[in-house]
Amino acid sequence: MAAPRRTQAQRRAETRQALLEATIDCVVEHGYGNVTTAQIALRAGVTRGAQNYHFSAKTELVAAALEHLMDQLIEQVRLDPPRGTDTTERALLLLDRLWNLHDTPAFKAATEIAIASRTDTELRARLAGLNRRLIGMIRGMLDETFPELTGNEDIYPIMLTVLSAVRGVAVVGLIGSPESIESLWRIVRGQLEQLIARAVDKAVGKSASGSPRP
Amino acid sequence: MAAPRRTQAQRRAETRQALLEATIDCVVEHGYGNVTTAQIALRAGVTRGAQNYHFSAKTELVAAALEHLMDQLIEQVRLDPPRGTDTTERALLLLDRLWNLHDTPAFKAATEIAIASRTDTELRARLAGLNRRLIGMIRGMLDETFPELTGNEDIYPIMLTVLSAVRGVAVVGLIGSPESIESLWRIVRGQLEQLIARAVDKAVGKSASGSPRP
DNA sequence: TTACATACTGGCATGCCGGTATGTAAATGG
DNA sequence: CCATTTACATACCGGCATGCCAGTATGTAA
Incomplete structure (x- = not known):
């Protein structure tokens, strides 16, 4: 439970990857039309704030994913x-x-x-x-x-x-x-x-x- | 401009057909995910009320179309x-x-x-x-x-x-x-x-x- | 003509979605 | 150890799609 003292690059990479993979999962599960940014963030274990910090728009997130x-x-x-x-x-x-x-x-x-x-x-x-x-x-x-x-x-x-x-x-x-x-x-x-x-x-x-x- | 005195069956058939065709058109033009019932009704020249009378839900309308x-x-x-x-x-x-x-x-x-x-x-x-x-x-x-x-x-x-x-x-x-x-x-x-x-x-x-x- | 059924109108209300703004913690660098 | 930047959290706003409903018009049957 101790904070793993990750470097900035690590933090960045990890959350981004979690978001990208969660995006794919959500699209597969719910379909592109029904997927919401909130679902993705939740699944990635990330808040919507962090999500928006890395990918300012839904389109960007999906394309990157x-x-x-x-x-x-x-x-x-x-x-x-x-x-x-x-x-x-x-x-x-x-x-x-x-x-x-x-x-x-x-x-x-x-x-x-x-x-x-x-x-x-x-x-x-x-x-x-x-x-x-x-x-x-x-x-x-x-x-x-x-x-x-x-x-x-x-x-x-x-x-x-x-x-x-x-x-x-x-x-x-x-x-x-x-x-x-x-x-x-x-x-x-x-x-x-x-x-x-x-x-x-x-x-x-x-x-x-x-x-x-x- | 005189009301053509259509029979009920005619009225029904005509509005329904207009709605169905408008649905297809809208889906082609905007994509299923972006299409709204309002757009469809507008394009069909029908109010949203009438639309809802014939097809109580969007899904029903699309499937029928x-x-x-x-x-x-x-x-x-x-x-x-x-x-x-x-x-x-x-x-x-x-x-x-x-x-x-x-x-x-x-x-x-x-x-x-x-x-x-x-x-x-x-x-x-x-x-x-x-x-x-x-x-x-x-x-x-x-x-x-x-x-x-x-x-x-x-x-x-x-x-x-x-x-x-x-x-x-x-x-x-x-x-x-x-x-x-x-x-x-x-x-x-x-x-x-x-x-x-x-x-x-x-x-x-x-x-x-x-x-x-x- | 009266009584009823079917077709249609227009607007309201709820929920939700995407984006933003502001505040806080964690890391980096001097 | 402090300042600054980077990374993240919480709360909020404007907007809009959907479904619903109370009322109106038009056709149909008695």
């Missing part, structure tokens, strides 16, 4: 890239990882905020760069994961299509039951798997990987 | 099914129609409301049946449009995948610029086209339709 969240996700993904000798195998690993990323509370929060940004100019401005960063990150991960495909421009359309499909399923997942989403994803995944396998076969030449015809 | 909207869309789709002798041709026509449906203000509104329903139990309950109705409608349209494929269960996975991808693109379209979405759709569409063409070829036997090899 989303950026913080995305930083976490990117870091988390960077730390262990998909491994495997077979190109198709790595691609499917990546597919599952992509889905897992979308099947997360974080995605719920991100979607809510993104939707809200449609009619909130401030939010929109701050989020504009995020999407660019995101696809840049994915591209980077692709190039890194598939060095043998460098320079092959055919894989980006595939990537975008797969990403779109995953997002589509994930969006339904926001409001559907977990079971129905699970089954939907299994179906869609089957199709995407074929799509990817075909593309990989075509890209690397039909010998090195893929399904050998009996 | 979305149902009304979907009825319109379904009707609109039913009225002219895609025509063409070639199976693939009809499928691609259907694909484009599906996209056009998602590239519409109505879809913006529907998405906003659906997202909102995630954390609003009342809304959620009322919208639960809508998704079932929607995919049921699409299935019906498929069976109707492709009588030659009746009984072929392979096409539903394709349908769900295509639908997911379209939704994914459409969701990005909510916050992206029209140009970027247009280009994204062109890319994804190319992939889906291949997916569909392959599936159709496989389903009907490679002779009747599809790409004749020179």
